[in-house]
Each structure stands twice: as C-alpha cells, then as structure tokens.
Amino acid sequence: xxxxxxxxxxxxxxxxxxxxxxxxxxxxxxxxxxxxxxxxxxxxxxxxxxxxxxxxxxxxxxxxxxxxxxxxxxxxxxxxxxxxxxxxxxxxxxxxxxxxxxxxxxxxxxxxxxxxxxxxxxxxxxxxxxxxxxx
Numbered sequence: 001x002x003x004x005x006x007x008x009x010x011x012x013x014x015x016x017x018x019x020x021x022x023x024x025x026x027x028x029x030x031x032x033x034x035x036x037x038x039x040x041x042x043x044x045x046x047x048x049x050x051x052x053x054x055x056x057x058x059x060x061x062x063x064x065x066x067x068x069x070x071x072x073x074x075x076x077x078x079x080x081x082x083x084x085x086x087x088x089x090x091x092x093x094x095x096x097x098x099x100x101x102x103x104x105x106x107x108x109x110x111x112x113x114x115x116x117x118x119x120x121x122x123x124x125x126x127x128x129x130x131x132x133x134x135x
Contacts, residue, residue, distance in 0.1 A: 003037040004056055009063055009079040016084045017063060022054040024077045026070055035077050042072050048123050050131055051079065062087040062131050066124060085128070092132045099125035 004020040025034045027049025051063040068081035102122035105113050 005035060005037040005039075006076040007053055007079075008076065009051065009065075009081060009084050011081050011084050013083075016081070016086060017053075017079075020056040021077075022056065022058060024051070024053045026051045026077070026079065027065055028070070035072050038074050039072055041074065044070050044072075046070055046079070046081065048120070048127055050127060051084075062134060064090060064124075064128050064131050087131050087134070090128050090132050092129060095125045095128035095132070099129065 002022065004022055005024065007017055007019060007021040007024050008015070009017040023034060023036055025032060027047050029045040029047045032049075033044070046065055046068045048066055049064075051065045052060060053063075054060055064085045064087075065079065065081050066083040068079060068084075070080070071078045098121060102118050102125060105118040106115070106122065
C-alpha cells in the first residue's frame with residue numbers, strides 16, 4: 001500500500017482540511033491533476049471546481065474550491081483557495097438560489113449587468129450543486 005500525503009486546504013478565513021490523504025485530485029487551471037506521495041514539486045493556479053481526495057482510511061471526500069493556488073511537494077499538498085467548503089458544509093438550497101439569480105441576470109439584456117460576475121456566480125453555484133449531488 002502506498003504511503004499517504006498530507007493535504008492542507010486553507011482560505012483567508014479558515015483551515016478547511018488538514019489531514020493525511022492517499023490521493024488528491026485538484027482542479028488546476030490547465031486541467032485536473034492528481035497527486036500521490038513522492039510527486040514532483042510544482043506550483044499551479046486553480047480554477048473553480050471540485051477537489052477530491054481519499055482520506056487515510058480510503059473514503060472519497062469532496063471540497064468545493066473557488067480558485068486559488070496549489071503547492072505540491074513530495075510529502076504535502078497545500079491548497080490556498082479564495083474560498084472552499086467541504087461537501088458537508090455546502091448549503092444546497094442557497095446554491096440553488098444563487099444559480100437562479102445568476103441565470104436571471106444573464107437572461108436580462110440590460111447594459112448595467114456585469115456579465116463576467118454573473119457567469120462566475122453561476123459557475124460557483126453549479127459546481128456546489130454538482131458536489132452535493134455526488135452519490
């Protein structure tokens with residue numbers, strides 16, 4: 001059995017995850033990447049998406065990541081995220097309402113709508129909802 005790697009997910013407000021993991025799969029800005037113990041060192045930016053990892057007991061877990069950076073070392077993965085929530089912390093009804101608001105803004109043809117902001121809000125809401133629906 002392979003050795004574990006230490007995973008740390010932090011935001012400006014809190015530590016979201018700080019534990020051993022068997023594998024970490026993260027939403028890199030250039031595509032999803034996976035990390036096992038002994039991985040080559042690198043630094044990359046992250047996009048909005050789903051971080052998944054198998055904890056020390058092999059249970060698959062999920063974290064919503066709202067962009068940021070990842071530092072990979074041979075024995076540790078550090079995620080510095082703008083915001084992050086474990087699957088169990090995601091408020092699905094709130095995410096659904098955010099999705100509805102963003103879709104409404106995008107459907108309006110008003111010139112005072114910030115399209116990029118509304119699209120980002122929609123992406124965040126959709127990713128949160130997708131994570132909450134994983135079986």
